[in-house]
Amino acid sequence: MDDPKLLKSQINTLVKLLAVQERTILEQVDKLDQALQQNRQILESAGEGIYGLDVDGNTTFVNPAAEQMMGYSAEEMIGKPQHALIHHTRTDGTAYPREECHVFAAVNDGKVHQEDGEVFWRKDGTSFPVEYASTPIYENKKIVGAVVTFRDISERKESEEKLKIET
Numbered sequence: 001m002d003d004p005k006l007l008k009s010q011i012n013t014l015v016k017l018l019a020v021q022e023r024t025i026l027e028q029v030d031k032l033d034q035a036l037q038q039n040r041q042i043l044e045s046a047g048e049g050i051y052g053l054d055v056d057g058n059t060t061f062v063n064p065a066a067e068q069m070m071g072y073s074a075e076e077m078i079g080k081p082q083h084a085l086i087h088h089t090r091t092d093g094t095a096y097p098r099e100e101c102h103v104f105a106a107v108n109d110g111k112v113h114q115e116d117g118e119v120f121w122r123k124d125g126t127s128f129p130v131e132y133a134s135t136p137i138y139e140n141k142k143i144v145g146a147v148v149t150f151r152d153i154s155e156r157k158e159s160e161e162k163l164k165i166e167t
Contacts, residue, residue, distance in 0.1 A: 049150045052137070057081050057104050060145060069152055071123035082148075086120045089127070106134040106146040116153065129157045 043050060049066030051059055059077040067073055070086055077085060083098045090096045098104055102113040116131040132150035136143045 046149075047151075049148075049152075051077070051082065051148050053082055053104070053107060053146045053148065055107055055143065055145055057083055057098065057107065059085070066150070069122075069128070069150075070120060076123070086122075087118070089119075089121060091117070091119050091127075091129070103132065103134045103146070103148055106136045107143060110136045110138075110143055112136070120150065129153050 043061070043063040046063055046065055049063065049069050051062040051066050054060050058079055059082045062072075062074045062077050067077075070077075072085065081098075083096075083101055083104060087101060087103055088096055102115050102118070105111070105113050112133060112135045114131075114133045116129075118130060118132070119127040120130045120132075121127045129152070130150045131153045132148055134146050134148045137145045137147055
């Protein structure tokens with residue numbers, strides 16, 4: 001039969017090991033929470049619009065600046081096809097096929113795409129000129145989506161038009 005003292009010693013050792021593992025896990029969870037909080041603060045504080053896409057072109061996240069500029073809430077955008085919501089029509093009013101969209105191209109070709117001659121469409125049906133960069137997101141060397149940063153360049157475009165008229 002087993003020695004009761006030895007068995008008690010083994011149980012105590014296991015309890016101590018579990019306590020150490022629990023502390024380690026709790027510390028790791030705390031670090032993860034801090035990193036998530038910092039990322040959330042960055043997204044919420046950024047003056048540029050920022051949103052994410054999955055490989056199918058559906059919105060995965062959106063920051064408050066993007067919500068404000070586009071007039072959609074995050075709930076209205078997340079899980080929905082981004083192109084159909086905000087990038088469906090060109091500046092001249094013609095349809096903008098998703099296959100030609102530079103925002104979605106980053107998901108397909110793995111390259112960063114930057115544009116400043118296109119428009120995004122608001123929920124109310126109006127458009128605004130944007131400057132954007134669409135950058136692929138990789139996970140284990142595989143493209144899993146893209147992150148898009150953009151800004152409303154209405155004022156810049158108006159200034160450019162005024163300069164053209166004056167010259």
